[in-house]
Amino acid sequence: MCCIYRDLxxxxxQWLDWVLEEAEVYDYGRYPAKGMGVWLPYGFKIRRNVVELLRSLLDSTGHEEILLPLLIPENILAKESEHVKGFENEVYWVTHGGLQPLDVKLALRPTSETPLSYMESYWVKSYKQLPKKYYQVVSIFRYETKATRAMLRVREVTTFKxxxxxxxxxxxAERQVREAIDxxxxxxxxxxxxxxxxKRPEWDKFAGAIYTIAFDAMMPDGKMLQIGTVHNLGQNFTKAFEVWIQxxxxxxxYAWQTSYxxxxxxxxxxxxxHGDKKGLVLPFRVAPIQVVVIPIPAGGDNVKKYVVNEAIKLGECLKKAGLREYVDLRDDITPGEKFNIWELRGVPLRIEIGPREVKExxxxxxRRDLRAxxxxxxxxxxxxxKGLGEAIDNNLKNRAWGAFRERILRTNNVQLARKHLRGGGVVEMPWCGKPExxxxxAEVLNADVLGTPLDPYEVPANEKCPLCGHKAVAYLRLANKY
Amino acid sequence: MCCIYRDLxxxxxQWLDWVLEEAEVYDYGRYPAKGMGVWLPYGFKIRRNVVELLRSLLDSTGHEEILLPLLIPENILAKESEHVKGFENEVYWVTHGGLQPLDVKLALRPTSETPLSYMESYWVKSYKQLPKKYYQVVSIFRYETKATRAMLRVREVTTFKxxxxxxxxxxxAERQVREAIDxxxxxxxxxxxxxxxxKRPEWDKFAGAIYTIAFDAMMPDGKMLQIGTVHNLGQNFTKAFEVWIQxxxxxxxYAWQTSYxxxxxxxxxxxxxHGDKKGLVLPFRVAPIQVVVIPIPAGGDNVKKYVVNEAIKLGECLKKAGLREYVDLRDDITPGEKFNIWELRGVPLRIEIGPREVKExxxxxxRRDLRAxxxxxxxxxxxxxKGLGEAIDNNLKNRAWGAFRERILRTNNVQLARKHLRGGGVVEMPWCGKPExxxxxAEVLNADVLGTPLDPYEVPANEKCPLCGHKAVAYLRLANKY
Known part of the structure; x- marks a missing residue:
């Protein structure tokens, strides 16, 4: 089965590589350094709308945007011992400025807990200043030695909030973890x-955290992708960097920290x-172009001119109404070709306007999602x-959730679990709580451990750990991970 | 004379260091790597408004935003020979990924002509695609060996468009140079x-350009700061990277390029x-807070409460009108202290509201600019x-231009020129056109050459080069540069 969502x-x-290139989202693989890609104009606009949405959620909950330097001196990165152990094998190091070797090696930031904690030791003195919520949107770098893959596993993550x-x-700090999750x-x-x-298992938490909560999404091949994490850092970094408060x-x-x-x-x-075999299907909320207007020329020159003018007027009217519109007036391709291009690019709504439409x-x-x-x-x-825009977003959300829920199976039967995982998805199995x-x-199922549900729902008393037979204390989620 | 604009x-x-710290714009000097600083929340908002203004000007003139990787392989950077000569002494080099040495050294981008030209050799094939106008807003890195200085000379330029x-x-390409200047x-x-x-002199142009046009602003100490450059690159990079077009x-x-x-x-x-000794004076156009509302509590508790409520209502009304407002309700500092804080931060307009104001x-x-x-x-x-906002921006512009124009002297008298430059500013002297x-x-005046006016105004026939006595072909601008 190639896709749990819909026909790709x-x-x-292959679909992802194809759509990123053909829809001109992200040029990956041609850049002359491995694991790095270029955001193309259309892709950049998607990225921008997504980032702005995240910004608005953070700004409206008291988060303040800042910008820290990219380079972290080695001695700063090394201050929190668990943290540096977790990252030292995957950090890029700057060792030379011009032709001279540097006195202190500089790491390209893999994440910014260390330099920020260093600065916070100057900035924060009293409980009156707290809570403090900072964020930044930056590039981070990880020297991935595994196979890299456009957007999913890269060496320069160009968009890290x-x-x-x-x-x-x-x-x-616990309240903040809940706020971040929300x-x-x-x-x-x-x-x-x-x-x-x-909640990630102990052995899979962020290096330097007390615990890590993760958001996992399901890719169309049924494998799970970590798309967000929330960490309670306790006082690990504030002790290392002496962030004292009265x-x-x-x-x-010492102050208490979270990061996400x-x-x-x-x-x-x-x-x-949301995508399908015709290409992208973008939610109305973040589509760079929400409505594309395509004149259907027919009849004599005067009629054609009239239709084109009507299309232009229509575009202006949509723009005035606050819609992101584009009127495709190219005359070296057919309307049919235009349909394909804009369907590939996932434009949610298309308006077709010909002589008959004008007359009537x-x-x-x-609409792109239903192709209706x-x-x-x-x-x-x-x-x-505007109504259709809302309907599209609801439909995309509902059908994605529908397909997603279908691929989550709760069972205490190892055979069933294994069979389910072969089709892609997640199994939840009763678990005694012991790491072994x-x-x-995970070994028996040839899968990875995602962790336990954030608020563990009650496990019935008769549910036993399928391995040791002891009473289960939680369900354990397992899946194949990216 | 310490300031050509107004009393700092x-x-x-010292003023700049003071205001960046006190107004919480940019934390420089505490970050544990030289030449790098942190944008603080208030400064980040100023930065953001300025960048958005630039974006809107670029977007509305057909420029498309993209994002290229930070890291440039050594062999790519080295492809255009003049370019690499200009930059090799000031590039940071990544040499290790984790504990392993890299096969190819990677430069932190000093600018992106080389990687973009490399990509353009794939993207562009025909004149039908042209002109193409890309831009990005990114960090660039230069290993400055001269003394660094907050925002003026740094090693990580965090905001490079x-x-x-x-x-x-x-x-x-010439038309584009003019568009960029506009x-x-x-x-x-x-x-x-x-x-x-x-127009910069030949020996001061961008490494790889045919010529460079530069914008210089005058700092309050009378020294000139380069704040924008426009380059006609000819076919230098397109030849090196084989960017062919039909x-x-x-x-x-080969295609023709510009960059700016x-x-x-x-x-x-x-x-x-725009600043003064009380701190920042921000234009209304880009101020993070355009109007601060400060309740002046007086009288009994009920009256105080009433005034505070009125201030809150006022803030809501301003917000609804599209103004960026803030109501300062802190009760652990006095109104006078609030006045000082917001004047330091350059908020253009302040509303004071007390019991009498409410009653009447x-x-x-x-208004901050006139302190009236x-x-x-x-x-x-x-x-x-809104009217005051416009008036403030006009006043700031006019008074800055007034002070600026006063410090530009056209003369063919070397003594006068030297005296003028001691007070800060620019001299324009008739020049024969010979580099020597x-x-x-420049040596005699102990100054730097800025170049010649973009559209050289006619030099009267009797004006001679003060050095060689030959007929002048242009005025030469000289000043002390940052």
């Missing part, structure tokens, strides 16, 4: 991306969960387009 | 920043040319604020 016409990996917060106590839920919901929220009760203590991040993988996911005072509207046409009278057009049982289960 | 209360360098264009022939003029005009547009007449030729850039120096300039149905409006108060009836407030005379003149 080819294997998912990392948030970092500071708190007076553990309780407030923000991410809203973000993915706006994009119509289905997800699971799991608390309300006058005592002095989302990368351009969310854009790959956006394309993957209506237009034909085509309807006639709309001119005077109702703007309202109808989780490890063994 | 201290020497310009670089545009790159492709053309069918030289004529169209866009930059509009950009600096919107910010109220005075500038000179000069022309309209079916012949095959603006960095965060424009933000330093924005702060420098007006508010007191203070006026009473405005509540019902006229929104219109008046320009060099000698």
């Amino acid at each position: 016409g080819k294997e998912f990996g 990392e948030a970092h917060t500071l708190h007076e106590d553990f309780t407030d 923000i991410y839920r809203r973000f993915f919901d706006e994009l119509g991306i289905p997800y699971l929220v799991s 608390k309300k009760d006058q005592s002095i203590d 991040g989302i990368s351009e993988r969310v854009i790959a996911t956006l394309l993957a969960v 005072g209506h237009v034909t509207v085509f 046409r309807e006639k709309v009278p001119r005077e109702e057009l703007v309202d109808r387009l 049982c989780a490890e063994k289960l | 209360g201290k020497e310009f360098g 670089e545009a790159h264009t492709l053309h069918e022939d030289f004529t169209d 866009i930059y003029r509009r950009f600096f005009d919107e910010l109220g920043i005075p500038y000179l547009v000069s 022309k309209k007449d079916q012949s095959i030729d 850039g603006i960095s965060e120096r424009v933000i330093a300039t924005l702060l420098a040319v 149905g007006h508010v007191t409006v203070f 108060r006026e009473k405005v009836p509540r019902e006229e407030l929104v219109d008046r604020l 005379c320009a060099e000698k003149l």
Whole structure:
């Protein structure tokens, strides 16, 4: 089975490479350094709309955008011992400035907990300043030695939104973890991306965190992709960097931290969960072009001219109504070719306007998600387009969630679980809580451990760990991971 | 003389360091790597508004935003020989990924002519695709060995807008140079920043360009700062990277290029040319907060509460009117302290509202640029604020240009020129056109050559080069440069 969502016409990996290139989203593989790609104009606009959506969610919840330097001196990166152990094998190092060797090696940021904690030791003194919520949208670098893949596993992640917060106590950091999860839920919901929220097992948490909560999405091949993480960092970094605060009760203590991040993988996911064999299917919310207007020339020159003028006027009217529109007036390709191009690029709505439409005072509207046409009278057009935009986003979200839920199976039967995983998806199995049982289960199922549900639903008393037979304390989620 | 614009209360360098820190714009000098700083939330918002203004000018003139990787393989950077000679001594090199040495050294981009030309050799085939206008807003890196200085001379330029264009022939590239100059003029005009547009002398052009046009602004100490450049690159890079196109007449030729850039120096300039000893004075156009509302509590608790509520209501009303407002409700500092804080941060307009104002149905409006108060009836407030915003931007622009023009002296008298330059500013001297005379003149005046005016105004026939006595062909601009 090649796609759990809908027909991609080819294997998912091939489809993604094809659509990124053909729809002019991201040029990957031609750039002369491995694991790095170029955002093309159309792709950049998708990226921008997605990032702006995330920004608006963060800004409206008291997050402040900042920008830290890219380069982190070796001694700063090394200050938190777990952290540096987790990253030292995958950091790029700058060793020379011009022809001279540098005194201190500089790392290209893999993430910014260390330099920010260093700065926070200057900035923050009192509980009165807390909570503090910073974020930045930057490039990060990881020297991936595994096979790289456009947007999914790259060496330069060009779009990393990392948030970092500071708190007076553990309780407030816990509240922040919940807030971050809530923000991410809203973000993915706006994009119509289905997800699971799991607490990662101890051995798979972020280097330097107390625990990690992760969002996983399902790719069309049924494999899971981590698209967001939220970490409670406790006082690990504030101790290493001496971020002291005076608390309300006058005592002095280290501050508490959380951090949470989302990368351009969310854009790959956006394309993957909604796309089909004709190409992209973009939600109205983030589509660079929401409505494309295509004049259908027919008849004599005067009629053609008239139709083109009507199309231009229509475009202006849509623009005035706040819609992102484009009137495709090219005369060296046919309307049919234009249809294909804009369907490939995922434009949610297309207006076809020919002599008959002009004469009868209506237009034909085509919606990309259902590939269905309807006639709309001119005077109702703007309202109808906005309504359709909403309907498209709802439909994309619902059908993606529908397909996603179908591929999640709760069972205590190892045979069934194995069979289910072969078709792609996730299994939830009762689990005793012991790491060795989780490890063994992953081995038996030839799968990876995603973790346990964020708020573990109650496991019935008769459910036993299928390996050791002890009482289950939670369900364990397993799947094949990217 | 410490400031050609207005009283900074201290020497310009000290003032800039002071204002960046106190107004919480940019934390420089505490970051543990030299020549790199952190954009703080308030500064980030200024940066963002300035960058968005530039984006809107570029987008509306057919420029398309893209994003190229940061890392450039050594062999790509080295392809255009003049270019690599110009940059090899100031490029940061990545030599290791994790613990492994890399096969090919990777440069942190100093600018993106080389990787983009490489990609364009794949993207562009025909004159029908031209002109192409790309831009990106990114960090660039230069290993400065001179003394670094916050925003003016840094090792990581965190805000570099670089545009790159492709053309069918030289004529169209020349047209593009003019378009770029026009866009930059509009950009600096919107910010109220005075500038000179000069053609740089041959020995000071961009490495790889046919010629370079530069925008120079005057710092308060009278020294000139390059804040924008426009290059006609000819076919230098397209030949090195084999960017062939088929022309309209079916012949095959290399494409023609231009590139033009603006960095965060424009933000330093924005702060420098309008600021005063109380701190920043921001144009209304780009101020993160355009109007701050400060309740003046007086009288009993009920009256105080009433005033605070009125201030909140006022803030909501301003927000609804599309103004960027902030209501400062802190109760642990006095109104006077709030006045100082927001004046330091350059908020263009302040509303003071106390019991009397509420009762009488007006508010007191203070404008930062003139430090003047006026009473405005509540019902006229929104219109008046918008009008004042415009008036402030005009006043800032006019007074900056006034001070700027006063410091430009045209003379053929070397003594006068030397005296003028000691006070800061620019001299324009008749020049025979010979490089050796320009060099000698710079030496005699202890100044740098900015170049010649973009459209050389006619030099009267009796004007002679003060050095060799030959007929002058142009005025030569000289000044002390940052």
